[in-house]
Amino acid sequence: MPLLLLSLETSSPVCSVALHRLADGSLIGQSELRLDKSHSTHLTVLIEQLLANTGHALADLGAVAVSDGPGSYTGLRIGGAAAKGLCFALDIPLVAVSTLRALAAQVAAVTARPETHLYCPMLDARRTEVYAALYTHEGQEVLAPTPLLLDADTLAEQLAHRSVLFFGHGAAKFQAVLGAHSNAGFLAGIEPSAIAVGQLGVAAFHQQEFQDVAYYEPFYLKEVYTTTPKAK
Structure with a gap:
């Protein structure tokens, strides 16, 4: 069996990643940054550092779990894109977990x-x-x-x-x-964590609840609201 599940949580200002063993769901490591708007610049760095610090490589991943939303539109898009890219490159399943x-x-x-x-x-x-x-x-x-x-x-x-x-x-x-x-x-101070995403992701992996990597979109719950810049 593949070794590890990488989980990503980017639905909130917290950028969080975690590694779990797929065999028994045990936690190997977790890393996070509580910096607003840090996801685009720090998510891949956190992944690389977590793998290195735990003595693993991308080749050890058997699946990726991503926080599916609802939440920050931008954060969900970043997490979804990173998860899809990894799954496509490594040819491994993608699991979506409700935030x-x-x-x-x-x-x-x-x-x-x-x-x-x-x-x-x-x-x-x-x-x-x-x-x-x-x-x-x-x-x-x-x-x-x-x-x-x-x-x-x-x-x-x-x-x-x-x-x-x-x-x-x-x-x-x-x-x-x-x-x-x-x-x-x-309860105050409760923020989304990749650890919880990973725990549910391991269960979903064993139940083969996988997403279509090509067509996966986060669960925004509401349509993305955008505005048109005013002409100068």
Whole structure:
């Protein structure tokens, strides 16, 4: 069996890469930079350094997993392009992992009595909107990834019946709108990580959930918004 899975997380300001063994899913190494807009100049450097520091080479890769979105349009494009380039050059499979599902798994793995909560990752989508989803501690989807307009009634039905943990860089906006709620918990400082992408990527690899390298596009969730420069 091929040795390693390389995972890339570029959906947020954090540029993160990780290596896992495909045989057992164990983590070999991880590296990240928390520098805004660093992805285009630092992603390939992080990959090269991580492989060198762990004593491996590109030839040892058996697959690449990429954070699929939603998230930063630019970041997702950079991560997707790098993943596709590696997979094409090395003739290895490409695995896409939901950014929100990976973030939820990341939190559930370190939560006491994880089965007592639902997990709601929220990524800032500007203004009063976030990209969000709901998952159980086992990763089952309760609410599919969707753009949410935030107000005091957002997710009221779910909060009426279950404890829900909110996290990600969009959660603070919802906390300001919702205020105190007995079933809402807010976790600060949670950022997407290539480690979680890799853990889910290993499982997807063994289930042969591969993307078409030629036609893969990240899951932006909303159409990319662009403007036309004004004529001088």
